[in-house]
Structures are given as structure tokens and as C-alpha cells.
Amino acid sequence: MTQIVALVGSLRAGSINRQLTEAAVQHAPEGIELSVFDGIVDLPFYNEDIDGDTPPAAAVAFRQAIADADGLLLVTPEYNGTMPAVLKNALDWASRPFGASPISGKPLAVIGSAFGQYGGVWAHDDARKAAGIAGAKVLEDVKVAIPQSVVRFAETHPREDDEVTGLVRGALTALADAAAAEPVSA
Known part of the structure; x- marks a missing residue:
């Protein structure tokens, strides 16, 4: 069984990206x-001042979840043309300790939806860039950006959209294939 952990860039309970994750x-x-x-x-x-010998419990739990996973799926909207701060902060925590981070070499894909006509591609590009610099093995070919989310999902949940579920299944399959091709030692 391939274990994939999803990180959702929107904290809002009813967000389209949270719904997209539920569909996944x-x-x-x-x-x-x-x-x-x-x-x-x-x-x-x-x-870095609080990330010493005894980092915060939330950081320890987060790093362990990443270490235990075979791959990561980032699901993000676009805030002011980039990824939400909460997701960037998570990538910063995942990138440490330098040289031995849990994200190092971990297959990672970015998907998401946004209100605009491009579906959040700027945020997705920034998330892929930051994750790659943090050490993840970013799947650059996996691109799922669903535009006009508020309109498209006004009366339907993403899990009921065959096109969306197909795209999400494809992203997860690519992650599983990448994890199987080069297992990451924890």
C-alpha cells in the first residue's frame, strides 16, 4: 500500500481545495x-531559534507524518498570485533539519483549484519551486489546475465531477509510480 499525505493550503472548512482533497x-x-x-x-x-533540540510538538508530528509517507500531495488555491502562507510555512518546516529533512527525495505533486481562469497555476508553480528547493522530488509533469472553481462547483462537489476525479486519480497514480520507482529511505 502506497501511503500519500495531502497538505491543503486552504484552512477554510468549506474550501473548494478541501473538497478537492476529499474527492482525492x-x-x-x-x-x-x-x-x-x-x-x-x-x-x-x-x-530557527525554536527549531533546536526540542522543536515544537506540532513540528515533530508534521515531520513524522512526512517521514512515514511514500509521497506528498499539495492541494492549494491561489492567494494574491501565490501559494497561501500556511503551505509555504509547512514547506519551510519540512525542509529542516538541513541535510536530513523528511521531505528530501520524497515524491511530491501539486494540484488545486482557484476562482480565476487559470485555476491557480501561479500558486502551483511557486509551490513546486519551493518544494523542490526544500528537497522534494517534484513531479513537474503532474499539473491539475481547475479554473473557475466557484462557478464549476457551485452546485456539485468535486467528487461528483468525472473529469476532476480522473485528473486526481492520475496525479495519485503518478505519485505512487514515482514512490515505487525510487523508494525513499526514512
Whole structure:
């Protein structure tokens, strides 16, 4: 069983990106278990002064969740042309300790939806860039950006949209394939 952890860049309970993640959980292909790590909301802003011998408990739990996963799925909206601060902060925590971070070499894909006509591609590009610099093995070919989310999902949940569920299943399959191709030692 391939274990994938999802990080959702929107903290709002009813967000389209949270719903997109719910669709991914529900429609995960056989052999893939997708879980959502909601604890990124509890991470303090990254500060090397508090990341010493006894980092905050939220950071320890977060790093362990990443270490235990075979791959990561970032699901993000676009805030002011980039990724939400909570997601960037999570990537900062995941990138440490330098040289031995839990994200190092971990397959990672970015998907999401936004109100605009491009579906959040700027945020997705920034998330891929930051994750790659943090050490993740970013799947650059996995691009799922669903535009005009407020209109498209006004009366339907993403899990009921066949096109969306197909795209999400494809992203998860690509992550599982990448994890199988080069297992990451924890």
C-alpha cells in the first residue's frame, strides 16, 4: 500500500481545495491510501531559534507524518498570485533539519483549484519551486489546475465531477509510480 499525505493550503472548512482533497481521498486508486494532515495550522511560523533540540510538538508530528509517507500531495488555491502562507510555512518546516529533512527525495505533486481562469497555476508553480528547493522530488509533469472553481462547483462537489476525479486519480497514480520507482529511505 502506497501511503500519500495531502497538505491543503486552504484552512477554510468549506474550501473548494478541501473538497478537492476529499474527492482525492474518496477516489484514490486501489493500492493508494491518501490521508490529510491537518496539523499545518498548528505549526508556528518557522524560526530557527525554536527549531533546536526540542522543536515544537506540532513540528515533530508534521515531520513524522512526512517521514512515514511514500509521497506528498499539495492541494492549494491561489492567494494574491501565490501559494497561501500556511503551505509555504509547512514547506519551510519540512525542509529542516538541513541535510536530513523528511521531505528530501520524497515524491511530491501539486494540484488545486482557484476562482480565476487559470485555476491557480501561479500558486502551483511557486509551490513546486519551493518544494523542490526544500528537497522534494517534484513531479513537474503532474499539473491539475481547475479554473473557475466557484462557478464549476457551485452546485456539485468535486467528487461528483468525472473529469476532476480522473485528473486526481492520475496525479495519485503518478505519485505512487514515482514512490515505487525510487523508494525513499526514512
